[in-house]
Amino acid sequence: MSVLSSFVWSVADTLRGPYAEAEYGSVILPFTVLRRLECVMAPHRDVMAEIVAQYPGEQQRRTHLKLKTRTADSAGLSFWTTSDYTLKKALQDPNNLSENLIDYVGGFSANLDVFKSFDFENVIRTLDARERLAQVTRHFEKLDLSPDTVSNADMGDLFENLIYRFAESANDGAGQFYTPRDVVRLLVDLVYAEDTEALRGRGTVRSIYDPTVGTGGMLTVADEHLRGLNPDASTALFGQEINPRTYAICKADLLITGQDASNVRQGDTLVVDRFEDRRFDYVLSNPPFGTDWKAVEAEVKNEHARGGQGRFAPGLPAVGDAAMLFLLHVASKMRDVDESGRGGKAGIVLNGSPLFNGGAGSGPSGIRGHMLENDLVEAIVALPNDMFYNTGIATYLWVLSNAKPAERKGRVQLIDATGLGSKLRKSIGSKRVEVADKDREAIVRAFAGAQNDGDDVTVLAKIFENRDFAYWTVTVERPLQLRFECTPQTIVAVAEHKTLGQIAGLTEALESFGDEPYLNREKFNRELGKHLGDHGVQLTTAQRKTLWQTIGVHDETADICLYTSGVRKGEPEPDPALRDTENVPFGWGEHPKTHEALEETVQAYFDAEVKPHVDNAWIDWDKTKTGYEIPFTRHFYTYEPPRPLEEIDADLERVVGEIMELLREVEG
Known part of the structure; x- marks a missing residue:
């Protein structure tokens, strides 16, 4: 893949000079898409011409072309071109190359409108004006991107690798559209893990949706994995993407695989859900890390204000980080549980902040509460650092389900896989580590509750009740003196x-x-x-x-100040400077882990942990708030004792000796 990507990108040598480095991608990406489409169409050009001539309507052409080109390995083509041109044929008339290529692209069927997103006609004319069109066209005409040479999965890798190079050269958030394939495969395996037997059944039909679809990498891997389990399975892939270039690539890629191109739609998922009336069997997403939602703040807050009817009703995170908005959206898109008990499953890649940011009563805490109280979180997996191309921070996979197996109901599994991962021989951006196949299998076995005896990898898994992550924040007051x-x-x-x-x-x-x-x-x-x-x-x-x-x-010797009016007249007035809060976990002191146990649990905690130290303190019950936090690292913390003093002293003496020796050399 790196060789192929490097060869494709080598056309940049031709562009250097007339084009700035940040502009290379605007030329390379659409030409790569065009050449891929051309190689896919090549064996079927005669059939395509025959059907185009015989049937005038788009729907008729699509139906008959798909039937005529269907094979055991392919669902058949659902797009075509009315143009006789290919890159090779267009090059045979060099004086009219620009017009030939525009005619070629303009002849594609209406469902293949991706070149508009690239503004490809303008790209062609600009290349021609800068005298680089023929060289670029010859470069791509030599490239073999036929399905026999480059699989759909490899083609997805190629597109994302090119986008990474493009973003990196433009210094434009390199890697934000690029989910490493090892992460995708792990996420897909986890989401499918409990459904493996059902997926092997006859007549299996599943819908898969990605609200931040990028170039479609997650959908491609999920589709191929499902077909690996059951070659006769039928899949419907859906995606929404905000970036016009990656949207165009994804749409072209799904068309090539025989999917319905109308299932890929452009737009900002947080502003408008293009599939508002649909729910899906599987939802997969890798939303951008750490991006704000200031540009869509008004729309998001309006939907939040709609109460139970909106995706964001449970709460709003800080404007500086949209991750938990995507988490809410993903949860809302899982299909409803049917009469057989089958519902939807989802997997989303997030950084660490959704686990703990925001205190009791805050938007993020409310979102976690919504997910836990509705029993939607099945597992959270901590990945090794340095797994992604644009960040080295800690990352987590959340596995969601609205129809957990009986043994998982009311529980959350935390899996610490930070000790896994193999070092890459050469880093790609910030990515220095990958999860190898054996590591992925070990994580999936841990998720399934199996032991990893004999493995040379370390996976730690722990099971918690949903309300192990719930607590009350209690305000403790002391009198004003x-x-x-x-x-x-x-x-x-x-x-x-x-x-x-x-x-x-x-x-x-x-x-x-x-x-x-x-x-x-x-x-x-x-x-x-x-x-x-x-x-x-x-x-x-x-x-x-x-x-x-x-x-x-x-002054603690002073008289306590009392309220002189109002409903609290005669009661002690609290001192704001001495006000404190205590977090009381649900179930403290073996009390029930229920909301109804608030008063007895908090009072018992207060009597045992606060009153003995501050006798005149009291609880302001009106300020009590319920919070939710998932302190992942705390549950897997391993104490490492400090080095023995003798060892530290020996090191200090050695260093002092070395310094003295250096000083003597300087004085000499």
Whole structure:
């Protein structure tokens, strides 16, 4: 593949000069698509011409062409061209090469509109004007991209490798459209793992959908894997893609494999779901890492506001990271559970932040709560670092299901595969590690609950109940106790205050009040108020509150400040500076892991863990929030004791000796 990709990309030598490096991809990608289509059509050009001449309608041509070109290994062609040109034939009339190629591309059937996304006619004319058209055309005419030489899967690899090179040369987020094939195969294996026997059945029909489809790599691998299990299986592939170039490549690729081209649609999945009324057997996605959703903020928030009718009703993440929006979308696209108990499954690639970002009551926590409380998370797999082309950060595969087997209901499996992975001989961008076949098989066995005896790989798997990841965040209050003194320091603080400092006569009145300490707020306010009145200083209620807040300092020997009005009149007033929170896990102290056990669990925790240390504290129940967090790394943390002191001392002595020796050499 690297040899083929390098050969295709070598046409860049021809473009160098008239084209900037960032423009190479706009030429290479559409010509690669055209040559692939040409090689696929080559054995069928006579049949194609016959059917085009015999049938005037698009649907008639599509139906008859597919029947006439169907083989045991191919579903048949569903596209054609009315043009007699090929790259070779177009080159035979060099004076009209540009027009010949435009005629060639313009002759494709209406369902093959991908060259519009490349603005290919303009590409051809620009190449001609810059005197590079003939050289580029000859380069691709020599390229053998026939299905016998390059399989659909290899062609997908080629397209994505070219896109990676294109993005890298343009310094445009290289790798954001490129999901490594080892990651795709692992994700597909995990999603199919529990359905293997069912997929081998006769008459198997499955739909597979990718909302961030890119060039269609995930769909291709999923389709080939399913056909490997059952050659007679029927698949329907669906995808949505925002980028016009990758959309065009995906559409062409699916057409070649006999899929319905109308099942690939362009658009931003977060703004509009092009398959709003459909659900699928399998959903696969690798959304871009760390991208914001500022550009679609209004649309997303409007859908969130629709409540239960919107994909994003459970919550919204921070605008800086759209990952959890894609997670919600993927979950919403799994097919409903039917009368036989079969539902939908999904796999999505995410970074670490969806596991833990956002505290109790936040949007991300609410999304995790939605996924866990509805029993949608089946497993999460931690991958080795350096697996992706554009990032070396920790990545995770989430496996979702709305119809878990009985033994998995109410549970989540965490699989730590960070110890796996083989070093690449040559890194590709940030990708330095791949998951080999043996590693992938070990992970799938761990997912299935099988032992890995005899393997030379390490996979750790643990099972948790859904509510092992739920907790309550409880607000613990302590009473407000203040000492009031009109010292020079506190008077300066009042004078420098942006509001109090503007009140005429206030500073002078405070200076004459005296510096006697007051341990009771009501007494201080009463006597100070009288003193200020005698000096002609009148304060509003808000100003009086600001004044005692500025002068007062915490003192545990002072009287507790009480509310003087409202429903809480006579109750202790909390000190915001001493306010604290405690996270109480569901099930603490062997209490039930239920929402109804909130009060008894929290009270027991408070009595055991807080009250003995802070006797006058209390719980503000109105501020209690429910949160969800999946602390993956904490569950797989292995303690490594520090080195013995003797060993550290020996190293220090050795280093000091080396330094002294170097100093003696310098002095000598």
